[in-house]
Amino acid sequence: MPTPSVPSDPILDRLASSDCEVKFKAIREVKNHIIGNRTKKLSYIKLGAVPAVAAALSDCDPNLIVQSAAALGSFACGVDAGVRAVLDAGAFPRLIGLLSAPDEKVVDAAARSLRMIYQSKLAPNYEFFQEKNMQFLLSLLKSENENLTGLGAGIVIHSCKTIEEQNMLCDAGVLEKLASLLHGSLSQRDASLESLAAIIRNNPAAVSKFVELHSGRALCSVTELAKDRYPRTRLLACLCLISVKNSSSCDLQDTEIKTELVYILLELLDDSGQVGDEAAFAFSSLIAEKEDLQKLAFEANAINKFNCLLRKCPVHPKRLEGIFLALADICSKLECCRSSFLSLQVLNLVVDALTHEDANVRTAACICLRSVSRSIKNLSAGRFMNERVVVPLVQLLSDLSTSVQVAALGAISNIVVDFMPHKSTFIQCGGIKELVQLTKSMDSSLRLNAVWALRNMVFLADKMCKEGIFVELTASSMASLINDPEPSIQEQALALVRNFVDGCVYSVEHAFAEDGIVLDAVGRQLQKSSKIEIGIQGLYVLSNIASGNEIHKEAVMQLLFPQDENGCCTFFEQFLKSNDSRIRTAAVWVVVNLTFPASPGAFSRIVNLRSFGIVYRIKKMVNDSCMDVKLRARLALGQIITFGDS
Amino acid sequence: MSLFWLVIRQLAEIEAMAASKKVITREEWEKKLNDVKIRKEDMNRLVMNFLVTEGYVEVAEKFRMESGTEPDIDLATITDRMAVKKAVQSGNVEDAIEKVNDLNPEILDTNPQLFFHLQQQRLIELIRNGKVEEALEFAQEELAPRGEENQSFLEELERTVALLAFEDVSNCPVGELLDISQRLKTASEVNAAILTSQSHEKDPKLPSLLKMLIWAQNQLDEKAAYPRINDLSSAILEDPTV
Incomplete structure (x- = not known):
């Protein structure tokens, strides 16, 4: 790369010259050098030209101010270092002040520059809750000057993030002002659509206000604009409509509009620029979690379209990311979509992207893989458990970006489920070591997903596999995961233990390693019983252990009814009395396994259970409202009665 | 309509x-x-739209006085736009760039393709005038970084620099870059971008009516x-x- 050159003449001196003519020429020269030219912007910023240019904003010559504002705007355009430099030079408040200058050219130049600054995340947050700020914003939005209305919209787009801010803007009448801009010039329409989308996003109250605005005419205008001839306008209108659709139950629910949105967005993907890139993200938000829309997308041949787009080389990283996310959403629920995805060989493209240099692309590829690997049919065919897929995925477990690691864990969680013969591929490439390492991460989302992946890995695994994982993980780490500060991790850790102790007697032994440290931890979590899901997993751990031999069953009895407890009302009885039928089912399962008649100690256990009031409780459950509970309770009672009912 | x-x-x-x-x-x-x-007024507005979009500013001014039809754009901006167009058409690209930046600094800052085409035209003019060394330096300093940012720019840049490799440029495979038509192409691209930045349609309505x-x-x-x-x-x- 050639080193960008800055003119050798001392430009800084000329920028600071006391001769107005010299200064004017110098600023204009800098401006003309940097506009459109990223490399020049960076080198002038490095040279320290920004403060010198900003100083001219305080000049009294309007021509000088206009040049200075224009140059500052260009520094801030598309270059974060430029925005920072402009802010650091103190130009921001000065530019705001210039908005009320008498000279219209100065106002235009200042407004343009501020708009550029507001396009960056680095711009200071606009505090809507201050009354004078809100009044100022409204005055911008109702101005005749297009640059001022554009700035007003830019402020909304930049700073309206929270529900409170959205509601504040609605209450102040900003929606009305923006709606009237929908009939303005090209740039006003786009700015208005984008700000409207920012105000109504994920906010049902704001959506209904917008839908009712001018008795529905504003919504009609937006619907019309979704068919506008300008691609950007169509995209922005679609974003508004998606927000409306996603947060209201009655409006826009008819299939016609949904289908239309699907087709408009698919067509926008053909745009080779930013609009095409963003269309993929919009498409993803349109169909996410919505099975009916995923079906519509499938019928509109969306997967094939994405496939074709991916095969055009080279694809911009932003677009790759968007397309993978959209594909992840299409394939998240429907098997027909996954089949089509696989038969079109899109999987190869996704796997290639696992090693892409852009972290967002790697993350999106993992999310896509996770979604496709929900296909039981293809999982059991071992379609994903091969070196080509697994090796890069395991490598991503040590990626520098946490979001990549989490996404990779998500994909691995699905791929390792069930289907024994294939697990060896994963073990051979060091996957277990990586997963175990991540269960010790400082980042809770990494710990959570790593435990989750291990849980799925252990599900129905053979002896070899379980042993391998157990040796790597150790009983003491398993115990500390059960006691993790995060409840969601406690739950997954218990589920992991549940899968470990599932199956033959040797499996149950895992709970007794290191003096039963795991079983103790399970017992403590159950006594605390802070969350229903934790209770369920804990009870199934006990239920699985109680299916083991006499020693195992007695250990469960010991845990449920410790010697020192006075026996009036045990925590186990609380589970049997729970309002949640899943808890009751799990608890009755424990009793069923403890009272299995063929085992020699069954009778003495029944005597104990009776003395703690458990048999009495079970009798009350034979007519439980939940069918599962009812059947298990009858099974348990049947076993108990074989030893006589007293 | x-x-x-x-x-x-x-x-x-x-x-x-x-x-x-x-x-x-x-x-x-x-x-x-x-x-x-x-309606007569509709006809007049169509005519005015044609004159304004095509940049016949003096005619537009006369037509406004005689017919009372108000143009949908500030006539003063047409003069500026025409000056830019003319500068490109006569090969004064640097001058044109400065004029566009005075008109609205956003245009070239937010339209990398147009900016590249103008820089490319500058390079073509340098080559046309036989300023080989200057052309090479310009290509390396100004255009190469843009080529790094965008693959299609790089290809166009390579095609343009290829002009330097031929003795007889009028007969070489990339010779059309030196045609006047290349200047006109660039000029009309700038013209369209300025019109769009003024929220004005870049094409007059009359031709589309005739197409219909x-x-x-x-x-x-x-x-x-x-x-x-x-x-x-x-x-x-x-x-x-x-």
């Missing part, structure tokens, strides 16, 4: 009547056309024989061939 839609409605009515290919005589046709009412007229006639040809307009410049109705 009312003129067009009225004509279309007439055509549609005729179409509805024609079960097989119907013949419409000149009298019938002219009578039907006479029933179509066109031709399209409508083609549609009607399948259903009817009627006095057709074949020469757009004279707009003479020609008798149907039966």
